[in-house]
Structure formats: structure tokens, C-alpha cells
Amino acid sequence: MGQNQQTLSIDAFHWHIGLLQNLDVGLVVLDEQYHVHLWNSFMANYSGLSDSDVRERNLFELFPDLPAQWFKSKLNTVFHLRNRAFITWQERPWLFNFKPNRPFTGKAAQMYQNVTLIPLTSPDGEVHQIGILVYDMTDAAMSHLDLEAANQELARLSRTDRLTGLSNRGYWEECLEHEYDRFLRNHRSSSLIMLDIDHFKKINDTYGHQAGDQVIRSLAQLIKEHIRSTDSAGRYGGEEFGILLPDTSDSHAEVLAERLRRAAQDALIYYGDETIRFTLSLGIAESQPDDSHHESWIKRADEALYKSKQGGRNQTTIF
Numbered sequence: 001m002g003q004n005q006q007t008l009s010i011d012a013f014h015w016h017i018g019l020l021q022n023l024d025v026g027l028v029v030l031d032e033q034y035h036v037h038l039w040n041s042f043m044a045n046y047s048g049l050s051d052s053d054v055r056e057r058n059l060f061e062l063f064p065d066l067p068a069q070w071f072k073s074k075l076n077t078v079f080h081l082r083n084r085a086f087i088t089w090q091e092r093p094w095l096f097n098f099k100p101n102r103p104f105t106g107k108a109a110q111m112y113q114n115v116t117l118i119p120l121t122s123p124d125g126e127v128h129q130i131g132i133l134v135y136d137m138t139d140a141a142m143s144h145l146d147l148e149a150a151n152q153e154l155a156r157l158s159r160t161d162r163l164t165g166l167s168n169r170g171y172w173e174e175c176l177e178h179e180y181d182r183f184l185r186n187h188r189s190s191s192l193i194m195l196d197i198d199h200f201k202k203i204n205d206t207y208g209h210q211a212g213d214q215v216i217r218s219l220a221q222l223i224k225e226h227i228r229s230t231d232s233a234g235r236y237g238g239e240e241f242g243i244l245l246p247d248t249s250d251s252h253a254e255v256l257a258e259r260l261r262r263a264a265q266d267a268l269i270y271y272g273d274e275t276i277r278f279t280l281s282l283g284i285a286e287s288q289p290d291d292s293h294h295e296s297w298i299k300r301a302d303e304a305l306y307k308s309k310q311g312g313r314n315q316t317t318i319f
């Protein structure tokens, strides 16, 4: 090899080292005893440990909070199979517990990382060392998580009635349908309460539509306070609501219905200078196999509600 060529290869070696040192990606080389042989400036900056602090030292002793058992098994697989391995932030948000360097704009407390493990073949054809590349994925992870949160919020809104915060009719009917299918499989009865504000048109006509809305909101609040977390309440129509009570007989449902009816009767709704009172009519139907469909179940509860209206309102009827 001529003098020029030798100079060039030494130059090239320095460029390579310079490039590796200044990459905006973490780079570590480990041997089979997990001793560190290369530690670039990315790793030094985020860990606070310089190349000379870590060189020839065991990675797991340097970083006791690394998931040692899990990570060693990944490294050993790369040594044995000589294949690259990839660890994404979705699988494990981070390997090295680094703080991202976005102290003012970022929300993340930790740097999210993708990690690639590369088997490094020695001149003897064997793999005695592994290269670890650590990519900072914090921005991508944050956008992804923000998008996911926004989608979840959209999904929640699409299930919710805006005026009352209860389930809207579409979602509530879906729950009812699932409950009816469950009943057909396990034959454990559930009950359905349909309820409607009495003479609500008169409340609107007397106090105005906004006051009517306030009555609907207050009733929704009363319902939330009376039901269990396993029950589901939904706004079925203007001033009609449905409550699904899983694993509940009609006589037990009646206890809740009557409690709610009395609470409504006693409630005082303040709207401006007005004090508004209202009553409820309620109908109950227990699930039955011959309903054939959840809609027939609603129909029976509605028929019972109609009987309460016919019977003089402010009362509960079991179908």
C-alpha cells in the first residue's frame, strides 16, 4: 500500500469516528460480557457519562435500572442468530432512562426510544460484539399519543349526549343489545326502566325552553346519583330516559325506580327567580327469552311507562 493510500485510510478512519461521535443517534458497542467499547457523544450527553467513564465497563453495572433480564435475552439472541433486532417505543417506551432535551416545549418526562441491535462480524467471521443504535422518538411518540387521546375523546363524544353527559340513544341501545345477547346466553335476567318527565311541554311553555333544559340536566344528575356503576343510563329522546340494570329482577328494579321517582318529586330546580318542580312516570320490563330482540324489550318497558301515564302519572308500572 502506498503512502498516499495509507494516509487516506487513516483520514477515512478519523472521518468515520467523527461522524459516529456526532450522529444525532445513540451508538454503543458491547462485547459478549456486555462491556462497553464505543459510547458516542449522543450517549454521553444524555447519560452524563463520558466515553472514558464507561469504556471497558459492564453496561448493566453502569445502568442498574436497565431491564437486565429482558435486554440480555435480546442481546444473546443477536449473538446466536446473528440477526438484527428491533425494539420499538410501542413495545417498551425507553431502554435508557434519559430526559429529553425539550425542557420548555415538551410534555414528555422521558425520552421515547427505538433501539436497533446489530451483530458486528469480526475479521474471523464470528460475532463478538453488538452495535446498539438508540433513536430519539419523543416527538413522534408524543404526536402519536396526542392523536390517540384525541381519537379517544372523539369516540367518547360520539357516545355522549351533549345536554346531559349520559350515553346518547345510539350508544345506549348498543349496550342494551349486548346485554340482551348476554341474557340469551346465560339466562341471568336484567331489567330495563324507561322514564319520562310528566307534562314536560307545560314546563317548557311556562318557564321557557332553557328552563326545560335545566330540568332535563337536573334529572340526568339525579339518575347518575342513584344508579350503580354497572348500570347504564341513556337519554332515549327529548325528556325520555332509559336505565339498564344488569343482573337485576324487575322487583329490585322497582326499588330503584321508586327511589328515583320520589327524589324527582322532592327536587327543587332553581332557574332564575323561578323554582320548578316535576314528576316522573316510569315503566319496568325484565328481559324475557321470547322478546326475540332488544327492541321488543324496550317496547314492553315503554308500554309499562304508558300505563303509568294513563294511571295518572308520577308512578311506576312493571310490565
Ligand SMILES: Nc1nc2c(ncn2[C@@H]2O[C@H](COP(=O)(O)OP(=O)(O)OP(=O)(O)O)[C@@H](O)[C@H]2O)c(=O)[nH]1
Binding pocket: 163, 196, 197, 198, 199, 200, 201, 202, 204, 208, 209, 210, 211, 212, 213, 216, 237, 238, 239, 309, 313
Ligand atoms: N327544553 C327541552 N324540551 C324538549 C327537549 N326535547 C323535547 N322537548 C319537549 O318535550 C315536550 C314533550 O312533550 P309531550 O311529548 O307532549 O309530553 P309531556 O308534555 O311531557 O306530557 P306527558 O309525557 O304525557 O306527561 C315537547 O314540548 C318537546 O318540545 C329538550 O331537549 N329540551
